[in-house]
Amino acid sequence: MSDIEREAMEYDVVIVGAGPAGLSAAIRLKQLDADCQVVVLEKGSEVGAHILSGAVLDPSGLDALIPDWKEKGAPLNTPVTEDNFYVLGEAGSIRVPNWPMPPLMNNHGNYIVSMGNVCRWMAEQAEALGVEIFPGMACSEIVYGENGEVKGVVAGEFGKNPDGSKGDGYEPGMELHGKYVFLSEGVRGSLSKEVIEKYNLSQGHEPQKFGLGMKELWEIDPEKHREGTVTHTMGWPLGSNAGGGSFIYHLENNQVYVGFVVHLNYENPHLYPYMEFQRFKHHPMVAELLEGGKRVAYGARAISEGGYQSMPKMVAPGVALLGCSVGMVNVPRIKGNHNAMLSGKAAAEAAHAAIAAGRASDELGDYEKEVREGAIGEDLKKVRNVKPLWSKYGLATSLVAGGLDMWTNTLGFSLFGTLKHGKTDAEATGKAKDHKKIDYPKPDGKLSFDRLTNVSFAATNHEESQPAHLKLKDPAKPLEIDYKIYGGPSARYCPAGVYEFVEPEGGGEPRFVINFQNCVHCKTCDIKDPAQNIVWTTPQGGDGPNYPNM
Known part of the structure; x- marks a missing residue:
């Protein structure tokens, strides 16, 4: 009490x-x-x-x-006028036609909005x-x-000291x-x-499943802007490393939402979701759209993906x-x-x-x-099997099987029944020794940006004198489990650079640092930490990101 x-x-x-x-x-x-x-x-x-x-x-x-x-002036100003879907390769893309897609995938009558x-x-x-x-x-x-x-x-x-005691x-x-x-x-x-x-x-x-969604708001060249256009992609750069995809939404005022989602059930602990997002923007199709434009805002948020069977x-x-x-x-x-x-x-x-x-x-x-x-x-x-099919069989098979299942579900039956998800996203993480490291290109500062610079565009702020709202159940586990067994994925899965392993100058074991001031409240750490050792709690009121028009 x-x-x-x-x-x-x-x-x-x-x-x-x-x-x-x-x-x-x-x-x-x-x-x-x-x-x-x-x-x-x-x-x-x-x-x-x-x-x-x-x-x-x-x-x-x-x-x-x-x-x-x-009549009451709801800010739904941009009806969807065009709906595109592409599967990307490193240098090219294949447009998936709209006609074989189930009717529920149609965006006609929907609006591009800032929620x-x-x-x-x-x-x-x-x-x-x-x-x-x-x-x-x-x-x-x-x-x-x-x-x-x-x-x-x-x-x-309000007003607790860093150790949790009552401040003045x-x-x-x-x-x-x-x-x-x-x-x-x-x-x-x-x-x-x-x-x-x-x-x-x-x-x-079933256990809840999650994705990490990262998003930038861009102002682009008016000549390239197509208000009402919705584009989704899958494939490159994630390949077989992870499920996920992108969205590009043209809203009003020559602005575009560019977003990237990585499913958090990926195995390779060396995967760096934020850098996958930055690499994606160098695809020729995306780079051509963004060149000459400027990034206005950045943010990130976990997404619940388990669906019907995980509620x-x-x-x-x-x-x-x-x-x-x-x-x-x-x-x-x-x-x-x-x-x-x-x-x-x-x-x-x-x-x-x-x-x-x-x-x-x-x-x-x-x-x-x-x-x-x-x-x-x-x-x-109707869509309950799309995520488990994707997780189990990968992109190509799930596109066909998931599409077929959505079609049959519109008629009231499923060929697959209700598939299970199995492991939590934390349990899906593999050990570092079993996976190859991934080499990511350095951000160029024009299309792609380093993580901490981008976080400044989330306008996030936390009063530094309060206790860290990111708690460790056991202070020894980040080094003993996260770092030594899994290669320190916390330094990569966080889209705000909250966690880092700092190597001492004279050698020896690194020190685990939590830069809670950077936190954008995405909750990825609470979800993906293999040891389930990080607990996200609320900081004091008013702290966190301040998203404009996002």
């Missing part, structure tokens, strides 16, 4: 995270009952500061939540309905009730209690992870997991924001019905039923 005394505030529903899921839940609760007391707590310095997504938005979630979003800006607009809609939104309020602890139910969260704790300006924060607590923290949220473990919510489900149980007493806290990304479509919105709406409707019936702090079973059997489950079930 904590010896810290905190004031408590009571609400009907407490929502952690002002992403598409959390804001949708808040809006729907107020639509159903204007007197419902709803609070949204956001760790970013403002709503949208920590939102990183591709993004081509399927508007179905917004249609269901705010049917008149166009950060969409969330900023959604926050305005929520506040107009009376929702209280507090940015800069990291939720650091779950508050449990007498019967083991989730009762609320601790938010707004220490503020204990507050307890915010709710009849129900919604966790919409995004991928691998620290409170969601705690709840999943405490209530054993993953039992009977844990979503409810426990007093709490519901929303959006990517569950993992609702449709992998072949590279879309999850619409499902996040639909999950928020469904959770709100279940909580509203429960509160109206005089219930509180129990399990919202109707929410889980709606997610699994409604539009979200239908969306994810």
Whole structure:
């Protein structure tokens, strides 16, 4: 038990995270009952500061939540006009025609958006309905009730010293209690992870799988800009080293999103996902587009990829997991924001019905039923075998077999049933001695950039006097396991250069250093560390990246 005394505030529903899921839940609760007391707590310095997504938005979630979003000025300004798919080789590319692809892969009717800006607009809609939104309020602890139910969260704790003791300006924060607590923290949220473990919510489900998504915003030559064009690629430079691919989205104002995703179940610990992204931009097709342009912003985020069979149980007493806290990304479509919105709406409707019936702090079973059997489950079930096929058989086979499986699923059956994922991404990592090192070309500073320079374009910042929010379960393991057995992959898989092994001048064993100030909150370390020794927790509120238009 904590010896810290905190004031408590009571609400009907407490929502952690002002992403598409959390804001949708808040809006729907107020639509159903204007007197419902709803609070949204956001760790970013403002709503949208920590939102990183591709993004081509399927508007179905917004249609269901705010049917008149166009009239209300939602920032969906760039409809998709052209949809391209390529398989890349080192010097060339093969265009995959659109006609053999299942209808669900069609981007007609979707929009190229900044999800950060969409969330900023959604926050305005929520506040107009009376929702209280507090940015800069990291939720650091779950508050449990007498019967083991989730009762609320601790938010707004500031001023700890690096050793964890209370500093001179220490503020204990507050307890915010709710009849129900919604966790919409995004991928691998620290409170969601705690709840999943405490209530054993993953039992009977496949392990969650993840990708690392890295993204740059570029301003390019107006002559090369094709507003509304969506391009996806697979193949080079990853080859057989890892699954993944790229996206290039032409939004308005001569700007282009250039993104790269590496599936985190790769075996070779020498793989350097960030450098794979930088190398990709030197492909002739991409280099020709970007030459003469300038990079404006950079960011990175883990992506949930396990899909239908990896969704844990979503409810426990007093709490519901929303959006990517569950993992609702449709992998072949590279879309999850619409499902996040639909999950928020469904959770709100279940909580509203429960509160109206005089219930509180129990399990919202109707929410889980709606997610699994409604539009979200239908969306994810059709594509459930694409990721395991890719992981098991590689790109070429999975393109054919996965495509066939998606086609048959549109008719209501699957040739493969439901395939399993097997290992976690951490367990998939091979030992250094069993894999070849990979030689990466040096960034040229024009198309490709060194990692720390790029991190400065994420505008990330952490108060240095606080405790490091990246915790080690055992301080000896980074050297004994990560470095000596696996070759120190933490120095490579982090897209922000947080981890390094520093060799002493006089020789001897290296020292493991955590540069937590660089962290962009992607959570890759928490996912990929072979020893599962690194635990990502929230820094104090307002810290982290400040993404513009991302």
